[in-house]
Amino acid sequence: MSIEIPSFTVPGQPLCPTLQKTKDPKLVHKFEPGNGAILQQVEINNKKTSIISSTLVGKVQIEEILEDEKETTDGQDEEESKNSQKEDNEEYNIKKFKISVIPNLKNQYNEFDFINKETTNTNFATNLPKEGDIVLSRVTKLNLKQAFVEILAVEGSGNVLTDSGIGSNGHGIIAPGGGSGAATFSIHQASSDLGETFKGIIRSQDVRSTDRDKVKIIESFKPGDIIRAQILSLGDGTNYYLTTSRNDLGVVYAKSYNGAGGLMYAIDWQTMVCSKTGELESRKCAKPF
Amino acid sequence: MTLESETTILNRVDGSASLDAGETKVISSVSGPIEPKARQELPTTSALEVIIRADIGVSNTREKLLEDKLRAILSQVIIGHLFPRQLIQITSQVLESGEDREYTSKELSAIVNSSYLALIDANIGLSVSFAAQDIAITESGELIAGPTKEQLRSSKSSHVVVYAIENGEPSNILFSDSIGTFTEDEVYRVLAIAKQHTGKVHQKFRKTLQEKVEKDFVWSV
Numbered sequence: 001m002s003i004e005i006p007s008f009t010v011p012g013q014p015l016c017p018t019l020q021k022t023k024d025p026k027l028v029h030k031f032e033p034g035n036g037a038i039l040q041q042v043e044i045n046n047k048k049t050s051i052i053s054s055t056l057v058g059k060v061q062i063e064e065i066l067e068d069e070k071e072t073t074d075g076q077d078e079e080e081s082k083n084s085q086k087e088d089n090e091e092y093n094i095k096k097f098k099i100s101v102i103p104n105l106k107n108q109y110n111e112f113d114f115i116n117k118e119t120t121n122t123n124f125a126t127n128l129p130k131e132g133d134i135v136l137s138r139v140t141k142l143n144l145k146q147a148f149v150e151i152l153a154v155e156g157s158g159n160v161l162t163d164s165g166i167g168s169n170g171h172g173i174i175a176p177g178g179g180s181g182a183a184t185f186s187i188h189q190a191s192s193d194l195g196e197t198f199k200g201i202i203r204s205q206d207v208r209s210t211d212r213d214k215v216k217i218i219e220s221f222k223p224g225d226i227i228r229a230q231i232l233s234l235g236d237g238t239n240y241y242l243t244t245s246r247n248d249l250g251v252v253y254a255k256s257y258n259g260a261g262g263l264m265y266a267i268d269w270q271t272m273v274c275s276k277t278g279e280l281e282s283r284k285c286a287k288p289f
Numbered sequence: 290m291t292l293e294s295e296t297t298i299l300n301r302v303d304g305s306a307s308l309d310a311g312e313t314k315v316i317s318s319v320s321g322p323i324e325p326k327a328r329q330e331l332p333t334t335s336a337l338e339v340i341i342r343a344d345i346g347v348s349n350t351r352e353k354l355l356e357d358k359l360r361a362i363l364s365q366v367i368i369g370h371l372f373p374r375q376l377i378q379i380t381s382q383v384l385e386s387g388e389d390r391e392y393t394s395k396e397l398s399a400i401v402n403s404s405y406l407a408l409i410d411a412n413i414g415l416s417v418s419f420a421a422q423d424i425a426i427t428e429s430g431e432l433i434a435g436p437t438k439e440q441l442r443s444s445k446s447s448h449v450v451v452y453a454i455e456n457g458e459p460s461n462i463l464f465s466d467s468i469g470t471f472t473e474d475e476v477y478r479v480l481a482i483a484k485q486h487t488g489k490v491h492q493k494f495r496k497t498l499q500e501k502v503e504k505d506f507v508w509s510v
Contacts, residue, residue, distance in 0.1 A: 260370035
């Protein structure tokens with residue numbers, strides 16, 4: 001009995017064992033992990049087996065690895081493994097496959113759009129925010145003319161940089177690249193360690209589309225708010241320029257009293273209410289639906 | 290076990306305290322809230338800078354590890370949102386370590402306790418009081434709270450436990466650190482013993498703080 005390989009996967013989902021029998025008793029399929037897949041050791045009924053599982057959300061792609069590609073490699077290790085393969089080969093024919101997961105990046109309604117090997121090489125390169133993208137960002141600083149944010153994720157393709165886990169560099173909360181010890185920015189640790197978060201600016205005239213000259217930044221955003229915004233331009237090389245001048249853009253997550261109080265909910269376009277105290281604070285709210 | 294403490298011993302910082310726990314002596318100081326460097330600034334909470342200086346020589350990885358442990362405790366109790374975009378700097382100078390270099394339990398508990406007093410002296414808002422106790426387990430399985438240098442040397446494991454203190458009574462464990470060979474059962478015993486001792490430590494601190502308040506305020510006109 002052969003196991004069916006899922007066609008669409010989520011991170012952590014097992015795809016197949018590394019070796020699989022086929023209907024032909026002499027033929028064995030051997031799988032190797034490609035992009036978006038990893039080799040894992042699992043224990044099933046006290047027996048250790050290696051399987052391949054997915055690390056991405058996406059479609060599974062299986063390619064056959066042709067033998068003569070392998071022959072070109074050299075080195076002693078390779079020779080040893082070849083020898084052992086030869087022993088195996090006396091009993092079985094091995095057909096090798098590379099199994100990879102292709103993240104469905106751009107247009108999920110266009111089925112011809114996604115198979116593009118060049119763009120699936122690294123997660124990092126594909127998730128860079130670009131003009132027109134909708135991003136989630138966190139407010140870090142305000143002044144009278146603009147709000148400074150750091151970009152956390154690009155909508156539809158995930159975090160800008162991968163999360164290496166909370167507390168992997170010590171304890172407590174520390175600013176990106178800050179001082180002795182730890183760095184814990186919950187979303188993208190690697191980048192904040194280096195002080196290399198993707199920064200953005202929302203200018204006051206880009207906050208909303210009506211009454212643009214009467215916008216007060218302090219009545220639109222507060223430090224710590226999570227904002228859904230669109231990228232206007234790549235900006236000056238240090239900062240992206242973002243806009244929230246659309247109904248579906250603006251503050252999506254905020255806590256009252258500068259992040260110390262309870263979660264707040266939008267009650268109209270410009271007001272959020274604290275779920276614990278009922279206190280009102282003004283924000284440029286995003287349409288929730 | 291002796292435990293003597295005093296606050297406001299340095300006049301150029303916002304808060305300071307010295308702690309004399311027998312063989313171990315520590316001075317801690319707190320400056321804050323002060324202006325942080327741009328790279329330290331956090332948008333919604335206060336940044337913490339923890340510095341520990343060894344009694345002998347320059348600080349190395351041993352002190353850096355102690356700094357991280359102290360940060361783990363203090364970031365739980367300091368009410369950071371009272372001072373957003375500001376810095377609280379905590380410096381501890383070990384005067385006498387009272388233990389060999391390979392141990393840190395006596396120093397850590399003294400540093401934690403003295404920084405508690407220094408933070409109060411600096412009027413930094415804390416969400417809860419706290420107190421630390423160091424404990425060693427001997428080869429025979431006996432628990433010693435506040436071991437001497439010799440007892441620590443012959444022990445099979447050493448532990449530091451920090452309890453949060455609410456209404457004068459130890460409540461939650463803020464931090465627990467163990468080094469050596471020990472069983473699960475021994476850890477539970479350590480936690481139970483530490484709970485009693487941190488309560489006593491806190492009672493002593495209340496006296497220190499009472500003296501501080503009497504000294505700091507004008508009570509009669």
